Amino acid sequence: MAKQFDVVVIGAGPGGYIAAIRAAQLGMSVACIDAWSNAKGGPAPGGTCTNVGCIPSKALLQSSEHYEQAGHHFADHGIKVEGLGLDLAKLLGRKDNVVKQNNDGILYLFKKNKVTFFHGTAAFAGQVEGGWAIKVTGNASEDLVGKHVVVATGSSPRAFPGMPFDEKQILSNEGALTIPDVPKRLGVIGAGVIGLEMGSVWRRLGADVTILEAMPTFLGAADEQVAKEAFKALTKQGLKITMGVKIGEIQSGDTITVNYTDAAGAAQTLMVDKLIVSIGRVPHTAGLNAEGVGLKLDERGFVEVDADCKTGLPNVWAIGDVVRGPMLAHKAEEEGVAVAERIAGQHGHVNFNTVPWVIYTNPEISWVGQTEQSLKNEGRAYKAGTFPFLANGRARALGDTTGLVKILADATTDEILGVHIVGPQASELISECVVAMEFRAASEDIARICHAHPSLSEAVKEAALAVDKRALNF
Numbered sequence: 001m002a003k004q005f006d007v008v009v010i011g012a013g014p015g016g017y018i019a020a021i022r023a024a025q026l027g028m029s030v031a032c033i034d035a036w037s038n039a040k041g042g043p044a045p046g047g048t049c050t051n052v053g054c055i056p057s058k059a060l061l062q063s064s065e066h067y068e069q070a071g072h073h074f075a076d077h078g079i080k081v082e083g084l085g086l087d088l089a090k091l092l093g094r095k096d097n098v099v100k101q102n103n104d105g106i107l108y109l110f111k112k113n114k115v116t117f118f119h120g121t122a123a124f125a126g127q128v129e130g131g132w133a134i135k136v137t138g139n140a141s142e143d144l145v146g147k148h149v150v151v152a153t154g155s156s157p158r159a160f161p162g163m164p165f166d167e168k169q170i171l172s173n174e175g176a177l178t179i180p181d182v183p184k185r186l187g188v189i190g191a192g193v194i195g196l197e198m199g200s201v202w203r204r205l206g207a208d209v210t211i212l213e214a215m216p217t218f219l220g221a222a223d224e225q226v227a228k229e230a231f232k233a234l235t236k237q238g239l240k241i242t243m244g245v246k247i248g249e250i251q252s253g254d255t256i257t258v259n260y261t262d263a264a265g266a267a268q269t270l271m272v273d274k275l276i277v278s279i280g281r282v283p284h285t286a287g288l289n290a291e292g293v294g295l296k297l298d299e300r301g302f303v304e305v306d307a308d309c310k311t312g313l314p315n316v317w318a319i320g321d322v323v324r325g326p327m328l329a330h331k332a333e334e335e336g337v338a339v340a341e342r343i344a345g346q347h348g349h350v351n352f353n354t355v356p357w358v359i360y361t362n363p364e365i366s367w368v369g370q371t372e373q374s375l376k377n378e379g380r381a382y383k384a385g386t387f388p389f390l391a392n393g394r395a396r397a398l399g400d401t402t403g404l405v406k407i408l409a410d411a412t413t414d415e416i417l418g419v420h421i422v423g424p425q426a427s428e429l430i431s432e433c434v435v436a437m438e439f440r441a442a443s444e445d446i447a448r449i450c451h452a453h454p455s456l457s458e459a460v461k462e463a464a465l466a467v468d469k470r471a472l473n474f
């Protein structure tokens with residue numbers, strides 16, 4: 001006898017597990033199925049984000065940053081470090097513990113909210129009385145029926161054509177998070193978010209890191225001025241970033257040989273001990289039996305949805321990395337909440353214009369809204385205010401003065417249209433700007449709000465003052 005639920009969520013990544021919890025909060029009976037297993041074969045909910053994405057990468061970024069600070073920057077503060085060494089096994093073990101805490105936290109939240117969790121792979125088995133039949137196989141074997149189904153099956157790394165990941169030499173994000181010895185020479189294909197974050201981790205731990213990027217412009221989606229500043233800082237630290245390459249043949253062995261053509265058209269060869277391939281991710285729908293039930297995918301393999309995350313099938317929704325839009329955990333979460341609320345008859349809403357981006361390098365890079373390039377392309381009249389961290393007292397006290405805050409506002413109404421930050425704690429500073437944009441604030445609003453002194457957030461206020469050319473400290 002199939003178990004009946006109001007909502008069956010397939011996938012317990014940040015999209016799925018949040019959708020399940022919100023639906024349960026709203027009084028619905030909810031099942032959530034997830035296939036991910038930990039090293040012992042047990043359930044590991046949390047998806048890419050928790051297991052091989054956001055969380056472990058930030059754990060490694062933190063540990064490697066401590067190591068770099070102790071090795072190169074403590075001396076500036078008059079702190080002597082002798083006998084500094086690296087216990088990589090412990091560093092990686094700490095990261096695994098952080099991941100486990102998050103897996104366990106989600107299982108606890110499921111219990112607390114009365115979400116029934118199944119550890120296995122879910123596939124559509126057709127439309128039946130009462131909703132959709134869902135077959136769970138693997139660790140759990142169950143037949144479920146969901147009145148509503150939320151597909152939150154996420155994404156997988158894109159492999160380089162003809163060069164599958166072996167996770168020993170040719171690494172996706174999974175292998176990049178578990179390299180057992182610091183490689184002498186590390187190659188990275190793709191100077192996107194993963195390439196920069198994981199490249200930074202291994203450089204700080206001692207690898208000679210070369211990143212090869214196809215596009216001629218560094219971080220093309222970011223504001224040009226901020227991208228330039230970030231490029232300068234990251235290359236100064238020792239990341240070798242080559243733009244505008246065309247990758248040719250890759251030969252894998254003890255040494256990996258990457259043949260490529262540089263921006264000037266000259267043939268080049270890069271020899272490395274490990275190669276991270278971070279050239280984007282693809283939606284994951286394998287095993288769902290999407291075709292069998294007529295769940296439509298677009299030409300790139302994303303589940304087709306409308307603005308409300310409704311698929312073409314009645315009462316079937318899809319959210320997160322498996323649908324259009326940025327592949328970000330917080331975007332997946334927002335869609336999860338919105339879909340649960342829509343199922344409950346409420347009016348869930350996601351504002352794509354205020355989804356922030358953060359790259360957790362040092363300096364951190366963050367932005368929300370439009371760039372100067374996009375405003376120019378639109379022909380929209382705007383004002384820009386920038387403020388460098390060099391002129392911020394807290395940044396000086398921290399010894400971390402790289403970067404700037406830049407605010408773009410409408411030339412007539414002064415409404416904030418975009419904010420771009422490169423510098424210390426950019427990940428945290430951007431939240432104030434997201435709130436301001438959600439409330440359709442003017443730059444004047446931020447400029448007139450009292451910010452604590454000394455704090456990095458004063459750089460945001462000063463950038464807002466600079467929009468009207470009245471910065472006080474620069």
Ligand code: FAD
Pocket residue numbers: 010011012013014015016033034035036045046047048049050052053054055057120121122123152153154155173194284286287288319320321322327328329330331332
């Ligand atoms: P996922 O997290 O991919 O979860 C999908 C889940 O569904 C998985 O557990 C999978 O096993 C399960 N599943 C798939 N098919 C089935 C099936 N048929 N049956 C049962 N279960 C199934 N984003 C940020 O916002 N900030 C960051 O700092 C950040 N860092 C990242 C770092 C790295 C290295 C990577 C790779 C990604 C990072 N991301 C980050 C992106 C973020 O991880 C994704 O956007 C997010 O995980 C998407 O959530 P999701 O719920 O859509 O899918």
Ligand code: NAI
Pocket residue numbers: 189190191192193194195197212213214215245247277278279280281326327328357358359360
């Ligand atoms: P990405 O899209 O950020 O970057 C991929 C890069 O590879 C691009 O610059 C692209 O031009 C380049 N590229 C593509 N094909 C190439 C080729 N053949 N040769 C050389 N370069 C090539 O994708 P990435 O880094 O794989 O990350 C995937 C996604 O995961 C991100 O888009 C992001 O959504 C998410 N993520 C988010 C993080 C965050 O929010 N801090 C951290 C890590 C990942």
